[in-house]
Amino acid sequence: MVEIFDNIRKLYQFSAPCPALAAYIEFYSETSPEAMRHHVGEAPFTVKMFPSFTPTIWLNLGTPYQLRNGQQLHLVDEHTDILLLRSDIVERRNLPTDNIFTVKFNPGGFEAVFGIAQTRIGHDVVNVNEIIPATILRKLKRLNNFDSRLSFLEQFLLDKLAATKAQVHYLQSVQQVIQTFCASGMQLNNQELANRQHLTEKTMYRYFMQAIGTNPKNFFATLRARTALTDYISHKDGFDHLMYGYYDLSHFYKDVVKFTGRRLSTQE
Known part of the structure; x- marks a missing residue:
């Protein structure tokens, strides 16, 4: 499975x-x-x-x-x-x-x-x-x-x-950045996300490395691919790649390969 x-x-x-x-x-x-x-x-x-x-x-x-x-x-x-x-x-x-x-x-x-x-x-x-x-x-x-x-x-x-009592400020900042990214339809880039939380990109990068263990770009690419692929499998006929910040389907397909290690056509 x-x-x-x-x-x-x-x-x-x-x-x-x-x-x-x-x-x-x-x-x-x-x-x-x-x-x-x-x-x-x-x-x-x-x-x-x-x-x-x-x-x-x-x-x-x-x-x-x-x-x-x-x-x-x-x-x-x-x-x-x-x-x-x-x-x-x-x-x-x-x-x-x-x-x-x-x-x-x-x-x-x-x-x-x-x-x-x-x-x-x-x-x-x-x-x-x-x-x-x-x-x-x-x-x-x-x-x-x-x-x-x-x-x-x-x-x-x-x-x-x-x-x-480990609710330190950088954990809260990371959670807020993730929520903002999802609420934007996964459209905002790192600079826009950092600005929304009144952070510099460098600070946001450091917070993600501390809290999650990977940088914002990699985390959001993983989150986007996971969420979009789940929607695609559930609603193939109505799937809209634009809802997840993909400019075309080939962009989505490339992310699926990075995420799963296999082409989408071999998994359906």
Whole structure:
């Protein structure tokens, strides 16, 4: 299964964060056993995801799986929980007994909660034991359903947020720049975005490198390609490239190749 092109979300149950964490966390999810039986059956399967620069925690409630993060291949055993930045193409090769609890952060949200810049994650696969105590993880895994695990973990994250107090000004500036870019129909260039926030381009560049781990140009190209490609797959007949700042379709097609590593014609 390939993100955007296939409905990966059908395998999972989702929950939005509480209001106090909504600025920092995009969603929580957990594998749905019923959906797995219906859509996957008893065969191993693969899930491929494209870059997003959104730090993601995967807590393993099931069985071992193989993870390819960019060019790096990892074997993740059933006792290992991981954190990654999602700065590369990621592919998970799973058994049908796969069961993953996910926390997906917004850009900059991980630092706000944990006080650790997402740039420190880089291209690595980090053991979650380094940021969440093993006692917390063991207790979470002993709980018997998604709602109870979610409630328990969210309280831990709220406590971390209160203790960290990491809502520094550059994180807020980055979030405001991203919101402005999206609200403009992804049309504004870096200079225009910086001016809207009363920043210099150099300062905005530094803030993005600190908060996200990549420069504004690369981040916005990734965000634009991800958003436009999702719309294209869902509404091919009504897709309008101009809505995403592409001056023609060939411009869009070139971005798809950069984003996915393959021509659009080979993926449809």
